[in-house]
Amino acid sequence: MGAIILGTGSCLPEKVLSNHDLEKLVDTSDEWIQSRTGISTRRQSGKGEEAYRLASVAAQRAMEMAGVSAGEIDLIIVATISSHMTMPSCACFVQKELGADRAFAYDINAACAGFLYGLDTVDKYLRSEREKKVLLIGAETLSSRTNWEDRNTCILFGDGAGAVVLEYRDGKQGIVGSNLFSDGSLWNLLYMHSAPSCNPDLVQPDNPGSFMLMEGREVFKHAVKCMEGAILELLARENVSMDSITLMIPHQANIRILNKLVSRLGIEKEKVFINVQKYGNTSAASIPIALDEANRAGKLQPDDLLLVCSFGGGFTWGAALLSW
Ligand code: ACO
Numbered sequence: 001m002g003a004i005i006l007g008t009g010s011c012l013p014e015k016v017l018s019n020h021d022l023e024k025l026v027d028t029s030d031e032w033i034q035s036r037t038g039i040s041t042r043r044q045s046g047k048g049e050e051a052y053r054l055a056s057v058a059a060q061r062a063m064e065m066a067g068v069s070a071g072e073i074d075l076i077i078v079a080t081i082s083s084h085m086t087m088p089s090c091a092c093f094v095q096k097e098l099g100a101d102r103a104f105a106y107d108i109n110a111a112c113a114g115f116l117y118g119l120d121t122v123d124k125y126l127r128s129e130r131e132k133k134v135l136l137i138g139a140e141t142l143s144s145r146t147n148w149e150d151r152n153t154c155i156l157f158g159d160g161a162g163a164v165v166l167e168y169r170d171g172k173q174g175i176v177g178s179n180l181f182s183d184g185s186l187w188n189l190l191y192m193h194s195a196p197s198c199n200p201d202l203v204q205p206d207n208p209g210s211f212m213l214m215e216g217r218e219v220f221k222h223a224v225k226c227m228e229g230a231i232l233e234l235l236a237r238e239n240v241s242m243d244s245i246t247l248m249i250p251h252q253a254n255i256r257i258l259n260k261l262v263s264r265l266g267i268e269k270e271k272v273f274i275n276v277q278k279y280g281n282t283s284a285a286s287i288p289i290a291l292d293e294a295n296r297a298g299k300l301q302p303d304d305l306l307l308v309c310s311f312g313g314g315f316t317w318g319a320a321l322l323s324w
Helices: 019-023 030-037 051-066 090-098 111-128 184-189 216-238 255-265 283-296
Strands: 002-011 015-018 041-044 075-079 104-108 133-140 160-169 174-182 190-192 212-214 247-250 305-312 316-323
Touching: 002 051, 002 111, 002 283, 015 019, 019 030, 030 255, 051 075, 051 090, 051 133, 051 160, 051 283, 075 090, 075 111, 090 104, 090 133, 104 111, 111 133, 111 160, 111 174, 111 283, 111 305, 111 316, 133 283, 160 283, 174 216, 184 190, 184 216, 216 255, 216 305, 216 316, 247 255, 247 283, 283 305
Parallel strands: 075 104, 075 133, 247 305
Antiparallel strands: 002 160, 002 174, 015 041, 133 160, 174 316, 190 212, 305 316
16 A cells, blocks of 8 residues: 555653753743643753764664664655754764665655654655665754753753654555645744854844744644644545544644644544653654654554644644554
8 A cells, every 4th residue: 555664663862851950940840841831851862862873773673673674775764953964964874873875865854744744755755666665764852952041942842763664565554645734934933043154145134043943822823723734634535534543643742732632633532642741842753752652562553543743843744644
């Protein structure tokens, strides 16, 4: 039918940063953070835990589960907005780390929706290149792009990586369909500067540094509405009822967005996988980390219908349906 996931893996940095740790950095409290976001802890990368290294370990774990060696991988895609270099891509560093000599490699920049965009890309690639094997990774070290003096944003994000190995299979299993969107006109509600330009002619007045900036309330409203719309449209198109979904893995942004989305969709809460309390918002890594946890916990059985959805800077958003 399409691209199927052969194995999943994830990697989280060692250091746990609690809400109480953040109380020492900014004017906030554990109670405020928990009640507004559902987050208790997040992971923070240290030396030797760059995005490509987390990505490589997650990939090794996924390949091990899949029974696939690095030499068999044909394509490596990393969804990230926080690689340690702009060029080469994070994916090229992963290729080097793994020794995946025959793969070509590139990054996708679609913020928190990056992994979802990647799933769609890989599915279409594998439908025309049916003998190939693909490594798709979401990896972030957003701690390197966070303003640790800004309480509006520094409480939300965490570091980590998740990976999947995919190949094409005939039959019922695989990616059933996806429904993706972008709206660049709303870019200024959630954005992250790159380093300022070294070319004075290309200096942008709206690019002072490398931090994340966000209009939290606006992001909240758009996130709920957009993910709901993408999901309902996808299910209608694929003629799938909400009741037939076995598990939903939403992007782990914050618990209030998720609660609102879940109640608007009318899906049973027990069917929704949530780990935002442990890792915060790991952007492009959040879905593959959650997928790996759910998979290793035995929450996914053959033929289960899995719904994933995400929303992020750009804006970028969408949903995908997989038959496990
Ligand atoms: N600790 C204590 N007080 C705070 C903090 C903090 N960390 N941050 C803000 N406040 C204060 C504000 O200054 C404000 O004070 P005031 O009333 O004196 O002016 C008050 O709390 C309320 O601020 P709001 O921004 O209105 O709080 P809100 O209830 O909207 O919660 C939040 C903020 C959690 C950011 C919310 O808007 C949200 O979840 N937005 C979605 C953002 C998001 O998830 N972004 C991730 C990227 S996109 C994605 O992944 C979907």
